[in-house]
Amino acid sequence: MLPLTPFLVAVGLMLVIGLSCLMVKRDMVRLLIGVEILFNAANLCFIALSTQTPGYVDPFAHSVVMMAIVLDGTVIAVGLAMVLNVYKHYKTLDIRKLRRLKW
Amino acid sequence: MVGQEIIAHGSHLPLPLMVLLLGGITMLLIGLLNERIKIPWLREAWMVIVATAALGSVYLLHQQLKTVPSKIIVLVLWGQSPPLGGCFEIDTLSIFMSGSITFLVFLVALYSINYMEKESRLTEFYTLVTFMAAGMTGIVMAGDFFTLFIFWELMSLSSYVLVAFLKESWGPIEAGFKYLLMSATAGAFLLLSMSFLYGMTGTLNFAQLAASLRGVPISPWLIVLFSALIIGFGVKSAIVPLHTWLPDAHPEAPSPISALLSGIVIETGLYAMTRVLFTIFEPSFFKLAIALLAVLTMTLANVMALLQNDIKRLLAYSSIAQIGYMLVGLAAGTAYGVMGLFLHILNHSLMKGMAFLSSGSIAHEAKTRDIRNLRGVGRMMPITSLTLFIALLGLGGVPGTNGFISKFILFNSAIGSGMTWLAVAGVLNSALSMAYYLRVMKTLIGSPDEGFKVNEVAPLMVAVTLVMAGLIVVLGLWPAPAISFATKASETLVNGLNTYIRAVLG
Numbered sequence: 160m161l162p163l164t165p166f167l168v169a170v171g172l173m174l175v176i177g178l179s180c181l182m183v184k185r186d187m188v189r190l191l192i193g194v195e196i197l198f199n200a201a202n203l204c205f206i207a208l209s210t211q212t213p214g215y216v217d218p219f220a221h222s223v224v225m226m227a228i229v230l231d232g233t234v235i236a237v238g239l240a241m242v243l244n245v246y247k248h249y250k251t252l253d254i255r256k257l258r259r260l261k262w
Numbered sequence: 263m264v265g266q267e268i269i270a271h272g273s274h275l276p277l278p279l280m281v282l283l284l285g286g287i288t289m290l291l292i293g294l295l296n297e298r299i300k301i302p303w304l305r306e307a308w309m310v311i312v313a314t315a316a317l318g319s320v321y322l323l324h325q326q327l328k329t330v331p332s333k334i335i336v337l338v339l340w341g342q343s344p345p346l347g348g349c350f351e352i353d354t355l356s357i358f359m360s361g362s363i364t365f366l367v368f369l370v371a372l373y374s375i376n377y378m379e380k381e382s383r384l385t386e387f388y389t390l391v392t393f394m395a396a397g398m399t400g401i402v403m404a405g406d407f408f409t410l411f412i413f414w415e416l417m418s419l420s421s422y423v424l425v426a427f428l429k430e431s432w433g434p435i436e437a438g439f440k441y442l443l444m445s446a447t448a449g450a451f452l453l454l455s456m457s458f459l460y461g462m463t464g465t466l467n468f469a470q471l472a473a474s475l476r477g478v479p480i481s482p483w484l485i486v487l488f489s490a491l492i493i494g495f496g497v498k499s500a501i502v503p504l505h506t507w508l509p510d511a512h513p514e515a516p517s518p519i520s521a522l523l524s525g526i527v528i529e530t531g532l533y534a535m536t537r538v539l540f541t542i543f544e545p546s547f548f549k550l551a552i553a554l555l556a557v558l559t560m561t562l563a564n565v566m567a568l569l570q571n572d573i574k575r576l577l578a579y580s581s582i583a584q585i586g587y588m589l590v591g592l593a594a595g596t597a598y599g600v601m602g603l604f605l606h607i608l609n610h611s612l613m614k615g616m617a618f619l620s621s622g623s624i625a626h627e628a629k630t631r632d633i634r635n636l637r638g639v640g641r642m643m644p645i646t647s648l649t650l651f652i653a654l655l656g657l658g659g660v661p662g663t664n665g666f667i668s669k670f671i672l673f674n675s676a677i678g679s680g681m682t683w684l685a686v687a688g689v690l691n692s693a694l695s696m697a698y699y700l701r702v703m704k705t706l707i708g709s710p711d712e713g714f715k716v717n718e719v720a721p722l723m724v725a726v727t728l729v730m731a732g733l734i735v736v737l738g739l740w741p742a743p744a745i746s747f748a749t750k751a752s753e754t755l756v757n758g759l760n761t762y763i764r765a766v767l768g
Contacts, residue, residue, distance in 0.1 A: 174454075177450075181443070181447065187439070190443055191443075194443065194446045194447055194450060197447060197450035197451070197454075198446075198449075198450045198453060200450070200454065201450055201451075201453035201454040201456070201457055202453070202457075204454060204457035204458070204461070205453075205456075205457040205460060208457060208460055208461035209460075211461070212464065217464065219346065219460075219465075219466075220457075220460060223408050223456070223460075223466070226408070226412060227411075227453055230411075230412065230415040230449075231446075231449070231450070233415070233419060234415065234418075234419065234422075234442070234446045234449065235446075237419055237422050237423060237442065238439070238442050238443070238446065241422075241426055241435060241438055241439045241442060242439070244426065244429050244435045245435055245436070245439055248432040248435055249432070257436045257439070257440075
């Protein structure tokens with residue numbers, strides 16, 4: 160049984176990094192990387208918690224995480240396709256230039 | 263009671279879900295046929311057939327459940343029995359929600375035939391619509407959190423692409439990227455809340471979560487879990503601090519998709535939130551927080567809707583306000599309040615679906631969505647405008663329409679659970695909302711400018727909106743069947759939790 164606290168601290172740090180990346184960064188690809196960091200924080204939390212049953216590692220969490228990795232991969236793929244289309248229209252990857260829709 | 267706990271077991275996908283997933287896959291082949299061999303209307307006809315089949319299979323499931331109201335069908339997915347593997351659990355509430363979903367998808371499929379005929383890439387369009395419907399049906403039938411998450415992402419992915427479908431102009435792309443970024447972040451928080459639930463109980467099955475988490479003393483971890491859940495579900499169902507994607511995404515999507523998104527997708531998010539909150543927490547735990555969110559949601563959305571000049575954007579803000587009214591029922595926390603919530607979901611899917619379809623017809627003919635340029639359209643498109651008027655009156659809650667019935671139940675339930683201030687806020691907001699609905703009507707029946715000419719849209723589009731208008735009035739004047747069905751549905755959620763737990767855990 161691994162100690163839980165270091166993993167939960169890492170999850171918290173990844174959450175902070177992912178959210179601040181979403182708030183601070185201007186580049187759209189980096190925003191998607193921020194989303195990916197958030198997803199991986201959740202995945203890490205799953206894996207860390209699966210080691211807490213005494214005696215064995217619960218395989219249920221692993222199957223959930225495998226599917227979650229596939230799902231967030233597809234989300235990021237669709238996001239990158241949209242970034243390509245944004246670049247065609249705006250000729251920039253700066254999210255702050257996308258300000259035509261307001262209110 | 264004897265005879266109340268009859269459970270049917272099986273190990274296949276629920277029938278409506280099977281129909282929609284197979285229909286979505288075969289749609290690609292059908293579309294190929296349509297393009298290569300040039301058989302006209304093949305895709306459209308196939309879409310209508312798939313939607314009809316889905317509606318019919320929901321009816322079959324309903325017949326299966328009808329004899330015993332609290333019966334639950336458990337369908338095992340991954341080979342393991344429920345607490346370990348994934349499963350589907352179909353009760354009256356699932357039937358109620360999937361009935362609303364497939365009915366709206368059916369009407370939208372009929373409407374899109376004429377509306378989308380000039381667009382290219384229609385095969386992708388219909389495939390995505392089918393998969394979005396499949397995702398929503400999967401969410402309402404999911405029996406564990408993980409199955410819910412998979413179908414949640416299926417629904418979300420299809421809706422991201424559908425919002426950005428008209429990629430030749432900048433609006434849909436910008437709205438779509440905003441929607442994707444916010445919704446994907448919410449998905450990450452949903453996964454995080456799942457991991458907390460897993461860490462607390464060692465399972466993700468709803469029945470086992472209910473058995474092990476309900477009634478535990480409030481701890482800081484429970485509050486963290488609650489906030490992660492609110493963020494995760496709140497972005498999809500557009501609760502106010504998290505709503506900013508909606509007024510961009512819904513107007514920029516093609517009108518049939520706006521009708522689906524506003525009519526049922528955000529409500530599916532609300533359904534998932536209601537199901538999970540009622541399963542995990544006692545109502546007294548989340549009452550006050552949800553009540554505050556409800557007041558915030560409806561007030562801000564109504565004030566913002568007053569400022570809009572774009573008709574579809576106005577309707578999008580009105581959707582947020584309606585989510586606020588629905589949250590009143592959740593905040594009441596009683597079976598009566600939840601009944602109002604689900605009745606309002608059904609009514610709102612008809613009213614807002616139709617409002618978007620009719621305003622889509624108007625925007626399609628007049629080539630503008632700006633209310634200031636639509637003066638006099640009502641004189642040239644009388645039937646479409648009439649249906650739009652009925653939808654707007656229903657959204658405002660005028661007696662005689664179904665919106666009045668469900669709003670009355672919602673505000674009544676708030677008084678019943680001792681939150682009179684919430685009901686007062688709701689009634690004041692309803693009155694405020696009439697201001698912008700009446701503004702749209704006044705503009706539409708004004709006298710047109712010189713040389714401004716539009717024609718009535720294709721008969722099928724008019725027929726779809728007329729059917730929905732008829733249903734709004736009928737359900738407003740004779741609400742008994744809908745109310746009794748919604749009552750049964752909410753009873754299974756609020757009072758039938760023990761049956762639910764026994765049905766799954768045996």
